[in-house]
Amino acid sequence: MATAEVYPASEPERWTYLDRVRTRAGPFTNPDAFDGTVVAEAVENMKILVIGAGGLGCELLKNLALSGFKNIHVIDMDTIDISNLNRQFLFRQADVGKSKAEVAAKFVEQRVKGVKITAHNCKIQEKDEDFYMQFQIVVCGLDSIEARRWINATLVNMVDEDVEDSYKPLIDGGTEGFKGQARVIFPTVTSCIECQLDMHAPRAAVPLCTLASIPRQPEHCIEWAHVIAWDREKPFPELDKDDPEHITWLYQKALLRAHEFKIPGVTYALTQGVVKNIIPAIAATNSVIAAACCNEAFKIATNCAPSLGYPDANYMMYSGNDNIYTYTFRHEKKDDCPVCGNLARELVVDPAWTLRELVDSFAVRPEAQLKKPSIRAESKTLYMQSPKSLEEKTRPNLDKTLIELGLANDEEIGVTDPAFATVSFKFKLKFQKSE
Amino acid sequence: MAEIVMSQTPPILHGPSEKEKKYDRQLRLWAASGQAALESANLLLVNSGTGGVGIETLKNLVLPGIGRFAIYDEAIVSEADLGLNFFLDEDSLGKARSQSLTAHLLELNPEVQGASYPDEEGVTDLQSLLATSPMFTAIMYAHPILPEQLSLLQTYGQLHKTPLVAIHSAGFYSYFKINLPGDFPIVDTHPDETATTDLRLLSPWPELVEFAKGMTKDIDTLDAYEHGHLPYVTILLHYLEQWKESHGGAYPLTYKEKIQFRKMIQAAARTDNAEGGEENFEEAAAAVLKTVVPPSLPSGLREVFEYEPKETIEERSSFWIIADAIKAFHAKHKALPLRGNVPDMKAQSKVYIQLQNIYKTKARQDAAEVLVTAQALEPGRHFDLAEVELFCKNAPFVKLINATGGGGNASPGSVDRLREVTAQEFTNDESAEVTLAPLSLVPIYLALQATSHVVSASADDILAGIAKVVPGASDNERVVSAACEVARAEGGELHNIAALTGGMVAQELIKIITKQYVPIDNTCIFDGIESRCQVLRL
Ligand SMILES: [Zn+2]
Numbered sequence: 001m002a003t004a005e006v007y008p009a010s011e012p013e014r015w016t017y018l019d020r021v022r023t024r025a026g027p028f029t030n031p032d033a034f035d036g037t038v039v040a041e042a043v044e045n046m047k048i049l050v051i052g053a054g055g056l057g058c059e060l061l062k063n064l065a066l067s068g069f070k071n072i073h074v075i076d077m078d079t080i081d082i083s084n085l086n087r088q089f090l091f092r093q094a095d096v097g098k099s100k101a102e103v104a105a106k107f108v109e110q111r112v113k114g115v116k117i118t119a120h121n122c123k124i125q126e127k128d129e130d131f132y133m134q135f136q137i138v139v140c141g142l143d144s145i146e147a148r149r150w151i152n153a154t155l156v157n158m159v160d161e162d163v164e165d166s167y168k169p170l171i172d173g174g175t176e177g178f179k180g181q182a183r184v185i186f187p188t189v190t191s192c193i194e195c196q197l198d199m200h201a202p203r204a205a206v207p208l209c210t211l212a213s214i215p216r217q218p219e220h221c222i223e224w225a226h227v228i229a230w231d232r233e234k235p236f237p238e239l240d241k242d243d244p245e246h247i248t249w250l251y252q253k254a255l256l257r258a259h260e261f262k263i264p265g266v267t268y269a270l271t272q273g274v275v276k277n278i279i280p281a282i283a284a285t286n287s288v289i290a291a292a293c294c295n296e297a298f299k300i301a302t303n304c305a306p307s308l309g310y311p312d313a314n315y316m317m318y319s320g321n322d323n324i325y326t327y328t329f330r331h332e333k334k335d336d337c338p339v340c341g342n343l344a345r346e347l348v349v350d351p352a353w354t355l356r357e358l359v360d361s362f363a364v365r366p367e368a369q370l371k372k373p374s375i376r377a378e379s380k381t382l383y384m385q386s387p388k389s390l391e392e393k394t395r396p397n398l399d400k401t402l403i404e405l406g407l408a409n410d411e412e413i414g415v416t417d418p419a420f421a422t423v424s425f426k427f428k429l430k431f432q433k434s435e
Numbered sequence: 436m437a438e439i440v441m442s443q444t445p446p447i448l449h450g451p452s453e454k455e456k457k458y459d460r461q462l463r464l465w466a467a468s469g470q471a472a473l474e475s476a477n478l479l480l481v482n483s484g485t486g487g488v489g490i491e492t493l494k495n496l497v498l499p500g501i502g503r504f505a506i507y508d509e510a511i512v513s514e515a516d517l518g519l520n521f522f523l524d525e526d527s528l529g530k531a532r533s534q535s536l537t538a539h540l541l542e543l544n545p546e547v548q549g550a551s552y553p554d555e556e557g558v559t560d561l562q563s564l565l566a567t568s569p570m571f572t573a574i575m576y577a578h579p580i581l582p583e584q585l586s587l588l589q590t591y592g593q594l595h596k597t598p599l600v601a602i603h604s605a606g607f608y609s610y611f612k613i614n615l616p617g618d619f620p621i622v623d624t625h626p627d628e629t630a631t632t633d634l635r636l637l638s639p640w641p642e643l644v645e646f647a648k649g650m651t652k653d654i655d656t657l658d659a660y661e662h663g664h665l666p667y668v669t670i671l672l673h674y675l676e677q678w679k680e681s682h683g684g685a686y687p688l689t690y691k692e693k694i695q696f697r698k699m700i701q702a703a704a705r706t707d708n709a710e711g712g713e714e715n716f717e718e719a720a721a722a723v724l725k726t727v728v729p730p731s732l733p734s735g736l737r738e739v740f741e742y743e744p745k746e747t748i749e750e751r752s753s754f755w756i757i758a759d760a761i762k763a764f765h766a767k768h769k770a771l772p773l774r775g776n777v778p779d780m781k782a783q784s785k786v787y788i789q790l791q792n793i794y795k796t797k798a799r800q801d802a803a804e805v806l807v808t809a810q811a812l813e814p815g816r817h818f819d820l821a822e823v824e825l826f827c828k829n830a831p832f833v834k835l836i837n838a839t840g841g842g843g844n845a846s847p848g849s850v851d852r853l854r855e856v857t858a859q860e861f862t863n864d865e866s867a868e869v870t871l872a873p874l875s876l877v878p879i880y881l882a883l884q885a886t887s888h889v890v891s892a893s894a895d896d897i898l899a900g901i902a903k904v905v906p907g908a909s910d911n912e913r914v915v916s917a918a919c920e921v922a923r924a925e926g927g928e929l930h931n932i933a934a935l936t937g938g939m940v941a942q943e944l945i946k947i948i949t950k951q952y953v954p955i956d957n958t959c960i961f962d963g964i965e966s967r968c969q970v971l972r973l
Contacts, residue, residue, distance in 0.1 A: 013515060014514050014515065014518040016515040016518065018519075018927075018929065020925050021606050021929060026920050027920055028920070028964050062930075066519065066521060067929075067931060082457050083459045083460055086460055086498055087461075092542070113517075182966070217779050244450055247450075262788050263784070268451060272459075278459070279460075280460050281461075283938075283941070284495040284496075284499075284938045284941035285938065287937055287938030287941065288939055292931075292966055295963050295966065296966070298931060305964045306964060316967065320952075321953070322624065323955050324939060324942075324959050324968060328965060328967040
């Protein structure tokens with residue numbers, strides 16, 4: 001029945017189904033990029049990195065192991081929590097407290113014969129460029145925007161136009177409830193995570209005065225306990241959001257405040273949700289998004305079918321709340337992207353602002369989201385968060401207005417943040433008086 | 436001081452149970468009621484073909500704690516199974532596939548029960564399984580399936596009103612099709628919170644009018660703090676009255692009038708302060724377009740109102756009786772029962788809580804009226820107030836899936852329906868370049884469907900099969916490509932496509948079992964080459 005020959009590598013019987021597709025061209029295969037005779041072996045020799053061994057990460061490891069990849073690394077600093085067990089299917093009750101990366105790697109190695117999985121139980125920021133340079137593809141299943149931005153900036157910075165191996169395709173997945181997204185990034189060639197940052201705007205913070213004097217919602221009472229009461233009473237030396245005793249303390253405080261203001265709705269689960277910023281997560285959605293990511297990794301590695309990323313669509317949005325929708329489209333690269341673009345991004349500011357107001361604004365602007373910015377103008381340093389001596393020296397600038405600091409319309413500033421050690425974000429000041 | 440504080444603490448403060456901890460991330464989506472529904476569900480998977488997609492689906496249902504599952508699978512584990520299915524290993528080789536799969540799936544969640552068939556205790560075929568097993572909540576089957584097995588399942592589904600889910604995954608393609616036993620209404624659809632604001636500013640009831648008047652009667656002489664803390668609802672109500680006075684008693688209803696009204700609000704904000712404006716007036720201005728609206732009847736609810744269920748009144752579920760009661764409420768009041776939620780807005784705590792209570796009280800009164808009407812419609816039946824309240828709260832968002840009849844279309848599942856939809860999709864595709872709409876995925880469905888009962892087929896065989904079902908379709912260039920792509924896989928699954936499809940099917944089964952969120956109606960086709968899907972009613 002076969003319409004063309006297959007070209008297996010090791011274990012031909014085991015990979016029967018995979019070889020039919022990966023070693024034979026289909027109607028959509030690009031013949032210039034595809035050589036079926038070598039593809040199976042090439043994939044076996046590739047090194048692929050999985051970032052995150054959580055809900056998406058467990059799925060990613062399973063999917064890659066069953067997509068013909070034999071040399072997989074996984075990196076995650078987290079330990080297993082009981083609330084992971086409803087979806088992180090490589091973990092059992094007895095694994096609670098152990099390293100996610102190590103348990104996940106061991107499980108998949110044992111289940112799928114011949115696959116080698118190397119676990120790294122650490123932060124992604126602890127690894128250097130040499131580490132990331134050894135992989136051909138990076139797949140990300142993270143729940144933090146910061147970590148995504150860090151690996152994105154790192155991979156973009158690693159690109160050396162003269163070295164083909166320095167381009168590492170980045171595939172990134174994310175989920176929330178019944179929704180999620182999968183995207184493919186070819187660093188410096190297509191739109192990067194920083195280009196797409198405004199699609200994931202941070203939630204607006206509740207004004208401090210609302211928390212302090214006019215709470216109206218149960219969340220306001222919980223934030224009050226978290227931000228104000230905790231600092232005032234310091235019941236434990238340091239807040240550990242995973243310690244039930246600490247959460248219970250916050251819950252009781254929030255409950256008292258809610259009683260005082262007759263606000264209904266404070267519960268333990270809500271307290272935990274607000275304080276830890278919990279995002280609902282289920283196995284089914286992780287299954288969809290991780291598989292979408294690995295399907296792209298498989299196509300990129302084999303060229304047996306066109307992948308997302310280039311030249312057309314690079315982003316798939318998925319929503320299962322109401323019916324099922326996917327929206328697969330092309331997100332354009334931005335010339336003023338602070339990470340992959342050449343132009344400084346325009347930043348509308350009021351010249352009457354103090355430098356402090358400018359510094360604070362970086363955290364909440366959807367296009368910046370920098371929590372600890374240090375700022376340099378073309379000719380001088382305006383404010384440095386560290387080292388301490390420089391911070392002290394530049395601190396007086398915080399109370400000066402932008403005009404007083406000699407800044408001009410259209411002037412470029414450089415912003416760095418400890419979360420993105422290697423990157424300097426370029427912005428161009430656009431003066432606009434607020435009304 | 437500490438003692439006083441503690442004595443005010445409410446006495447019961449137990450933290451979450453172990454089970455609540457384990458299921459925390461999903462309870463935030465479907466709550467204890469949804470979890471209870473999952474835990475009492477009993478699913479059957481009839482596994483055939485290469486056997487990947489059904490197991491990936493089950494994995495995603497065992498993890499969140501489905502009550503019980505059964506796998507019927509006649510295959511013996513081969514080497515090729517190990518390259519596709521994660522829930523098999525070296526030790527499984529040569530053993531019954533259903534047994535190894537069941538054992539490995541059960542490791543995922545000790546609270547779930549599972550069984551595998553055929554077994555050694557007399558259940559040797561599908562027929563005897565269906566005859567002896569406890570009632571199934573839903574049945575999934577993977578293509579290619581033997582025609583005689585399929586007809587057994589269809590008979591069972593009709594007899595017991597069991598939802599059937601057909602799944603087919605091959606190479607980069609898949610589809611699944613949900614066959615619900617009848618109309619399927621959903622109340623708890625979880626609309627986006629931002630879409631639910633209903634403030635009734637154009638038809639305020641006496642308590643709300645009185646409250647707003649009390650707050651705003653001296654609006655021009657209020658001190659800065661009070662003026663800056665008027666909740667925007669009262670600001671809008673106050674200036675709507677002013678507007679009416681200068682517009683012959685009419686409300687601002689057109690877009691142009693609303694823009695003018697918004698300017699009126701913006702102009703009323705005080706600017707003689709440090710901020711140069713007032714946040715509550717900004718909120719009021721921003722809310723004009725969305726909240727200054729007359730009551731309307733959303734299309735989903737209109738469909739429910741106009742629908743005639745096949746059953747007699749006595750046989751109907753309480754959903755239909757409550758829907759009739761709400762219809763009567765709407766006819767009488769020219770508005771739906773009030774949802775009763777008030778979005779957060781700048782206001783003093785006490786004032787906001789008062790306002791919230793005015794809305795909540797009205798919502799409770801409306802629900803109580805609906806309950807009385809429902810009881811009058813069906814005097815012998817008991818109606819649960821909580822159910823009526825949930826329906827009233829969600830009335831604008833209720834959805835009816837799989838409504839039968841109406842529309843003049845051929846009925847779903849029929850060949851006529853498939854021909855009709857295919858013709859329509861091909862017509863749409865002709866103008867796709869102009870409309871920028873994505874091209875139809877119906878070619879994928881046609882190509883997979885042509886291999887519903889055979890392990891594999893050549894592209895020519897597939898095209899011949901398509902031509903028999905939908906004459907002319909096999910000439911379509913995209914259908915030819917889809918047939919080649921399906922032939923390439925020779926009935927083999929790719930794990931990624933199986934996992935992705937299994938995730939979607941699991942989401943749908945969760946929605947159907949919990950009766951929360953909105954399931955598809957009725958077929959979802961996935962293209963793993965372009966990474967997108969399309970839902971069609973076939
Ligand atoms: Zn970029």
